[in-house]
Amino acid sequence: MTERILIVDDEKLIRWSLQKNLVHAGYEVLEAVDGQQALEMIEDEGADLMLLDVRMPRMSGLEVLAHTVEHHPEIPVVLMTAFSSVEGAVDAMKRGAFDYLMKPFNHDEVLLVVRKALHATRLQRELALLQQQQRSEFGTDNLIGKSAKVREVCQLINKIAVSTATTVLVLGESGTGKDLTAKAIHYSSNRAAQPFVNITCSALPEQLLESELMGHEKGSFTGARERKRGLFEVADGGTVFLDEIGDMGVGLQAKLLRILEEKTFRRVGGTKDLHVDVRIVAATNRNLEQAVREGNFREDLYYRLMVIPVEIPPLRERIEDIPLLITHFIDRFNVEFNKKTLGLTSDAMDCCEQYGWPGNVRELRNVIERAMILENKEYLDLEDLPHALRAPFEGIEGSGLIGRTDTAVFQLPDCGYALQDMEREMVRQALEKTEGNQSRAAGLLDISRDSLRYKMRKFGML
Template sequence: MSGKILVIDDEKTIRWSLGEALKNQGYEVDEAENGTEGVKKFMEDPADLVVLDLKLPDKSGIEVLRMLREEDPALPVIMMTAYGEVETAVEAIKGGAYDFLLKPFQLEKMKVSIKNALESSRLKSELDGIRKKERDTYNFRNFIGKSHLMNEVFRKVTKIGESRASTILIQGESGTGKELVARAIHESSRGVDQPFMEINCAALPENLLESELFGHEKGAFTDAKFKKKGLFELAEGGTIFLDEIGEMGITLQSRLLRVLENKTFRRVGGVNDLKVSTRIIAATNRDLLKAIQEGNFRSDLYYRLQVIPIYLPPLRDRKEDIPLLANHFIDFFNREFKKKIKKTSPEVEARLQAYSWPGNVRELRNVIERAILLEAEDELLPEHIPVEMDADEAENGGAASGNDMRGVYPMSIRDMEKLLICRTLDETDGNKSKAARILGISRQTLREKTKLYEMD
């Protein structure tokens, strides 16, 4: 338990006993013996939660409550009242108190109330934070790309957002923008005001991951002292983003598969079926087909997730996006570091284009950030782009693997055709006659296909 609690009560024994009990639980505790002192202490060093007596020598508890919540409108306050003051207690709840307890109260009840109040206030501020961050960082304005390949991704994202599609699998190398896409889908969907909950499947051991996802009942296992909601419940109506799904343990994969199929789940140790009402977006940079062959990923789960696949092409396959992205990041870091670096020059662009970007957009972003922060005065020069890049350029003969299809499959023939057409159009700057010639089909056929795939 962590957090700072301020106890405001004129009864010394209560301040003392409550203080001791809470300190034992790991909280930091401060106390005040009247309203004026309490408010003063709070202004000097705000607490995360206040336990407040309704009857104080100098001010009424209601008045103190009002003053505290003026300072911090989200502050959880637990009121204590003696028997016979129940009407005022109702007034306190209306004034925004989280809970009230009758004196003399059981210590155990107080502890539970404090724990719940802190948890819900933390969750709320976390959600507010996440939503704000989403709005600031993740929308189409910040989702850059003009290549056919990326247009195809944008189109798909918008379509999925408008649809009721419930399971989406995003694949692509590291740094290609999988998380960005997951958030963009959430942003463009109806549940946009609902939470976006993200969990990294590689970060937790299997049993912890399970209770994070599905929650648990009180007593389900040794440490389960309280009932806990999982992400499937917390994200109700919104989106769950299962990042690095390829790292999920095989047992939990089975459980997830059942949940996806039945659209219901149970808390760990629970007996009630709860309905799944969230969109599930999974992402991985791992080759799942290979993982299946090696026995590390369930093929049935793969096909269940793969209903709507999104493939993010590596940056080396959409080089026309590089200058656009570079200038986007220059703008961004200009703002961040209060600089005024000009847009990229043709020399810098040539250098950026010649590299194969194994770390994809993230690597490009990092290179620009470092150059702006450490080097550039008012213009980015080729020498600001780290030298190691030359070796790579030589190795790849400059034409860094433009036609490399590694990492593209698994995909359907239809998607493959789309991809092929996209790449050829990118290659020919959108010139359809040229593209048709390269593809060995008539202009007419190409026109039909671009129409069919809504590529125009």
């Protein structure tokens, strides 16, 4: 796309020479003879860059600049001035100009500044787009779940995100979504444009972890050949995610507490206090209270972190989220593996709903992923689930009955599955006929909407 440059100058000769130069370099050029015309052109035709003379009759360049900065901050403005005063130039930058050119200027100089300005705004646009994508990729919309507990967690995350709280503790068993939560807190907040850095406290010995977090001065220990900035500095203005905080050494815990309380720290080997503005999101799957009792976790740090706890419940306490998560993962892996799986058979779904999921959502994801890699079925069945899940169901396999059959008194060798299949097919057809309208589909089947939804959930269609 050809980039459009607006030249604003009351001197015809300057406009003419700039125009010739820029058109030659491949740009599209608009010309305005004064400020008023410039602002009208921006409104009517838009521009990717403005070259703006400072001294003009009627409206001055600085007035045009102020208006543009306010109403079209996406358009970089390069001021052109005949007065080589450094103060004036600095002042112009402070007022929001991207750069300035001293008259008289040569063509190369102009092209250089123009390229630089256009490049910088392109980058800025890309960054804004990326941030927007990240926001939608990592925001709370990605925390799948309709259970009251998950909804509560999402509400809390959104509240924390826009608050000034600088310390958050995310608690939950392994695989419940603590990483996801930490990212959602960051990317939904006004810190989203600043870095999100994460480090797993258990992954490094204490001294290395300290140097990683706080940075170090040159020569502070063997191997410290250069001064290095730590993650707290890198993340200034953003969020530091300290995963597995329960594994952090007690010595480092004291330094962390100081950062939380005073927002200052020192590099390893440093003598100067450094100030940072970071939000710290810590997470653990350990029982911190117990760690405090056992003397492995500082009590003062514990209470500081516990000011805002976000507790993510284990999957077995929110069974109603299971079908939703399964559908979510099936959709994802259908795309990833190019498959056409539609759902789970009701047996498989029952089995998933009754299993305890010690590895929580991660385990569920892995189970679906594995089944979809191995199978090309429309409906994944019991046999496609790992043995650990199936075990309670296996005694009845082959009986043709569905779900728990311990109360069943008669045997229907082959019809059980067929009945289920027919039911599923009828539900599917009813929904197809009514283009997904659940009330009308329920009407067609002569059942209540609630029963329809129950069946849809059972068949993994919801």
